Amino acid sequence: MSDYFNGKSVLITGAASGIGKRFAEMISGSKNLTLILWDRNPDTLIENRASLPDDVRIISRGVDVSDRSDVEAAARELDELQVVPDVIVNCAGIVVGKMFHEHTLEDTQNTMQINALGSMWVVQLFLEKMITRGTGHVVNLASASGYIGNPRMSVYAASKWAVIGWSESLRLEMKKLKTGIEVTTVIPSYIKTGMFDGVKPPLMVPLLETDQMVERMIKGISKRKNKIQAPFMVRFVPLIKALLPAGAFDWVAGNVLGVYRSMDSFSGRRQGG
Template sequence: MASYFDDKTILITGAASGIGRRFAETVASRGVRKLVLWDRNPDVLDEVAAGIGDKCQVITHGVDVSSIESVTTHAEKLKSEGVVPDLILSCAGIVVGKMFHEHSAEEIQRTLDINTTGSMWVVHAFLEEMIERGSGHIVNLASASGYIGNPRMSVYAASKWAVIGWSESLRLEMGKLNTGISITSVVPSYIKTGMFEGVKAPFLVPLLETDQIVELMIKGISKKKSKIQAPFMVRFVPFIKSLLPERAFDWVAGNVLGVYRSMESFEGRERDKEKE
């Protein structure tokens, strides 16, 4: 049976860990021709490439998506070699996990640069070539926090609200221009990648296993879905917010579902703490 990923070139950011890494490892055996893996930790990318072996061609670059110079330099290098991705998957992301007033200016800027602006820069670097070719697929990793605010996630939530708004607008633009380019937003709740180590899963919204969300992504991308939302309860959040008065929704989210307490025991990933 033919796979949607057959003979495709896929660029993945944040490919050294979490969803990005697992997605790369999974699709490598599903007919992909070439994987381009970008991350700020190139040594770990070498390990990922070694694990993939000869399943497909793997290109690794140490790219910091928060740096326009880094993104542009490596994008131009790929294009000079005739490499324009068929699919771009933006997984690079960080979370600080503090009350807003506790953030430093650097932490605010870094979160927005990596989670939002970096994704835009990566897509922008290849979009004209995709439009000229008449095909492509852009997949942006958002978050359920882009639907609902949460204490200790103000900057992270802002970055993911922006990703959702940008993705929806980009989808409409690409459709209006008949470019043949699909846009998919992935909107998960907490995932067991280490990035949200210590969080407490809200009621009815269990922590997702990495393999679980990756398989959902593979299925949804193959069907060119505009949104992939998980777990099931996530897709109802915008609807419930539209029905309930603000105070009523806050009471349900905070006291019934426990969403607003979920970050109280947050620890995060050690390597991210070291870089803050």
């Protein structure tokens, strides 16, 4: 693995499962590493400790990123420890998997707060300190659904569109102000984390293995890439949408690629990384 994380403090949200858990495990061989693991399932974080090397400094805490006061309290605790993350990896996320009219108001609020606002709050609480230091890296886990609408994913897609727009704008701001802060947006299709159990992957867009995606993330982050898109077909979606009339794109996405049927058999868990 890359030596990019040597000597760094890495904050990971959604660290108890899925991408967040494997990311922590796969960089845990880095030298002088501090892992800051946040998840709203603190008991699972404790159980996962056994999979991490004994010489890694670990600061774990139960944090619900949809609760602003909880995020603020967790950030204050890090301040008391005089720890400012070098890398923030926002992995916390949920998906409901219903038609929009079947969502409860709570479903909609929780999805937007966990997937979008929570990530913003986490970064906002550390960004000025990172700017003062002159270094830092923000990594936001978005989704290919941030490029394309999909039945049973309306609120999830909205949250990921928000993540992509915010991440891109933040990257440009940090560049314009010459802060030294890097921003990487991760844009994958469906990943085998359990979060999307039951989905039928579209044509030419295979389900991604968790380790495969994390390896791509580690490599891309180390190279300071602006975007990490996977699989290969994902990067062409914006271009195809721009070139085709809306009706033609719907026909290709729905009837040829099967995108609009991909969630019909969805059975995944409600929360995950």
